[in-house]
Amino acid sequence: MMASFKLVWRNLTRRPLRSVLTVASIVVAVFLICSLRTLITTIRAGVENADSRRLAVMSATGLFVEMPMKYQAEINKIPGVELTTKFQWFGGYYRSQKNFFAQFAIDPDTMFAMYPECQVPPEQIEAFRTNRTSCLIGEVLAQKFDWKPGDTIPIIGALHPHPDDKAWEFQVAGVYHSSVPNFDNQTMFFHWDYYEETLKESGPMPGVGVFSIRVDKGADVPRVIADVEEAFQDSEQRVDCVTEAEFQRQFVTMFGNIPLFVGWIGSGVVLAILLACINTMLMSMREQTAEIGVLKSLGFTDGSMFGLLLVQALVLCGLGGGLGILFAWATSGPVAEQLGAMFPGYRIHPETYGLAVIITVGIGLVAGLVPAWSARSLRCVQALRGTD
Amino acid sequence: MSQSRAMIRVSEVTKRYQRGGETLTVLDSLNLEMDEGRFYALMGPSGSGKTTLLNLIGGLDQADSGELDVAGENLAELSGAGLAHWRAANVGFVFQGFNLIPVLSAYENVELPLKLTPLSRAERRKHAEFALELVGLKDRMHHRPKQLSGGQEQRVAIARAVATDPKLILADEPTGDLDRKSADQVLELLGRLNREFKKTILMVTHDPHAAAAAQSIVHLDKGQLGRIEHNQPAQAVR
Numbered sequence: 206m207m208a209s210f211k212l213v214w215r216n217l218t219r220r221p222l223r224s225v226l227t228v229a230s231i232v233v234a235v236f237l238i239c240s241l242r243t244l245i246t247t248i249r250a251g252v253e254n255a256d257s258r259r260l261a262v263m264s265a266t267g268l269f270v271e272m273p274m275k276y277q278a279e280i281n282k283i284p285g286v287e288l289t290t291k292f293q294w295f296g297g298y299y300r301s302q303k304n305f306f307a308q309f310a311i312d313p314d315t316m317f318a319m320y321p322e323c324q325v326p327p328e329q330i331e332a333f334r335t336n337r338t339s340c341l342i343g344e345v346l347a348q349k350f351d352w353k354p355g356d357t358i359p360i361i362g363a364l365h366p367h368p369d370d371k372a373w374e375f376q377v378a379g380v381y382h383s384s385v386p387n388f389d390n391q392t393m394f395f396h397w398d399y400y401e402e403t404l405k406e407s408g409p410m411p412g413v414g415v416f417s418i419r420v421d422k423g424a425d426v427p428r429v430i431a432d433v434e435e436a437f438q439d440s441e442q443r444v445d446c447v448t449e450a451e452f453q454r455q456f457v458t459m460f461g462n463i464p465l466f467v468g469w470i471g472s473g474v475v476l477a478i479l480l481a482c483i484n485t486m487l488m489s490m491r492e493q494t495a496e497i498g499v500l501k502s503l504g505f506t507d508g509s510m511f512g513l514l515l516v517q518a519l520v521l522c523g524l525g526g527g528l529g530i531l532f533a534w535a536t537s538g539p540v541a542e543q544l545g546a547m548f549p550g551y552r553i554h555p556e557t558y559g560l561a562v563i564i565t566v567g568i569g570l571v572a573g574l575v576p577a578w579s580a581r582s583l584r585c586v587q588a589l590r591g592t593d
Numbered sequence: 594m595s596q597s598r599a600m601i602r603v604s605e606v607t608k609r610y611q612r613g614g615e616t617l618t619v620l621d622s623l624n625l626e627m628d629e630g631r632f633y634a635l636m637g638p639s640g641s642g643k644t645t646l647l648n649l650i651g652g653l654d655q656a657d658s659g660e661l662d663v664a665g666e667n668l669a670e671l672s673g674a675g676l677a678h679w680r681a682a683n684v685g686f687v688f689q690g691f692n693l694i695p696v697l698s699a700y701e702n703v704e705l706p707l708k709l710t711p712l713s714r715a716e717r718r719k720h721a722e723f724a725l726e727l728v729g730l731k732d733r734m735h736h737r738p739k740q741l742s743g744g745q746e747q748r749v750a751i752a753r754a755v756a757t758d759p760k761l762i763l764a765d766e767p768t769g770d771l772d773r774k775s776a777d778q779v780l781e782l783l784g785r786l787n788r789e790f791k792k793t794i795l796m797v798t799h800d801p802h803a804a805a806a807a808q809s810i811v812h813l814d815k816g817q818l819g820r821i822e823h824n825q826p827a828q829a830v831r
């Protein structure tokens with residue numbers, strides 16, 4: 206029989222600062238585990254939720270190298286291609302660089318047909334189509350900057366400066382809502398024509414960053430990919446054609462193998478917190494050595510002393526883990542907002558919370574095992590002398 | 594030693610310790626019998642084996658050879674858990690340094706051994722309050738040990754020792770850390786437990802004044818039994 210939960214709790218609170226610091230470190234660790242794990246699940250969700258009929262075409266040199274606009278007509282001629290649309294990364298910012306978000310020049314005639322998950326009220330689509338300098342913004346972006354239809358947004362073109370050396374101005378025509386997690390709600394889309402015509406005034410015809418392709422139902426996707434790449438083999442700019450899933454994976458991993466990197470950080474966090482918890486529990490056990498002797502002399506068994514120390518570790522870690530999970534849950538919205546451009550659909554899954562619980566209990570068990578076993582093995586007279 | 598039933602029977606008990614590669618024989622083929630319901634003082638110079646014998650009798654340590662029959666049980670036959678259960682049912686300990694759990698109140702300390710009994714929460718409360726009343730500290734039951742004087746702490750420790758109504762109370766230098774007045778209160782309490790509640794008490798001490806409170810004084814010297822003195826009841830400290 207264990208001594209009592211009251212004793213467990215009082216032992217944990219006898220050194221409040223130490224317990225608070227240990228719990229706080231577990232909170233941070235569990236929050237990081239939840240966040241890092243969610244980065245991985247978000248990357249995977251983007252890949253898993255990708256439309257199997259959509260392909261992406263980009264320069265074989267790299268994602269940031271433009272392709273000639275005439276490629277679109279040639280791609281359209283390839284058998285199995287149902288629709289194409291084009292994107293160009295604008296790379297501007299609103300007022301200051303800290304207000305950075307994604308902006309793309311698009312073709313409204315094909316974009317919405319290609320991406321039905323980008324949902325906009327019909328009257329707002331119509332307003333967008335008819336106003337060449339208008340734009341559509343994601344609902345998170347609208348909330349973040351309190352923008353609404355009719356507002357004019359000045360965007361400083363860092364990659365594509367305005368020929369008149371001023372900010373580009375866009376009128377908000379509508380606010381879109383994404384119905385899938387891997388199409389983020391923090392992007393601004395504006396007219397290709399406005400982009401092209403403005404830039405043509407001062408320089409060469411702008412190119413295209415990415416062509417999106419939708420293949421016919423039942424089309425042989427590998428065949429279409431091979432045909433697209435083959436079509437530009439001897440052109441001025443060779444291309445890579447990949448599935449949407451592969452494109453998403455490449456986009457988020459272009460800075461390295463993020464899942465592996467994140468996995469290493471997560472493992473390091475777990476190991477560090479495990480060592481900290483073991484240290485705390487060993488110090489706690491050392492302070493309680495004489496008391497363990499007293500409890501044994503009163504008739505508490507070796508097994509109950511094992512339980513006392515193990516439960517102390519589990520309560521300490523459980524408290525930290527619980528608060529960490531709560532913190533991760535409470536901050537998931539703001540974190541998703543911050544990471545949305547890079548990791549659209551950032552959302553902590555129940556499985557991730559489950560993993561955090563398992564890790565917390567695991568740390569509690571391992572951290573409690575060493576002192577619990579020591580307490581169990583202590584001879585009564587040895588413990589009463591206060592030596593372990 | 595008397596016509597009464599033996600509470601403690603020590604037969605040919607030897608205990609050795611290894612220290613720095615040397616073997617020290619602390620108790621050497623010791624034979625001793627103590628009757629139920631009496632108050633004994635165990636005296637002897639430092640290193641004579643007093644505390645070792647007390648620990649063996651209380652089942653806190655094990656003899657290298659020989660037999661210990663205490664409260665009707667041959668301790669050598671009990672497993673670790675068996676000894677723990679036996680201690681809970683039969684022995685109350687009082688230590689020199691009081692050894693109260695500092696994070697628990699006086700009441701919670703006294704209630705602790707009662708948690709090993711099948712008593713309900715209400716019954717445990719009744720028993721613990723009675724024990725605290727017996728030692729005159731019911732009004733301090735919610736105080737933590739650090740809020741009590743040394744003498745009060747030792748009285749709480751005595752309340753904890755008697756809370757489960759054990760047959761045997763083993764006290765290791767219970768007055769060693771106390772001033773004379775507090776020591777006398779503790780000795781009076783132990784005497785009362787022996788007289789009124791028929792507890793068998795074995796108290797290790799090297800203080801002749803404390804030993805005078807006992808009915809019999811057993812002397813140990815170099816791990817062997819020395820003389821046994823019998824006090825008159827009037828010698829007990831009041």
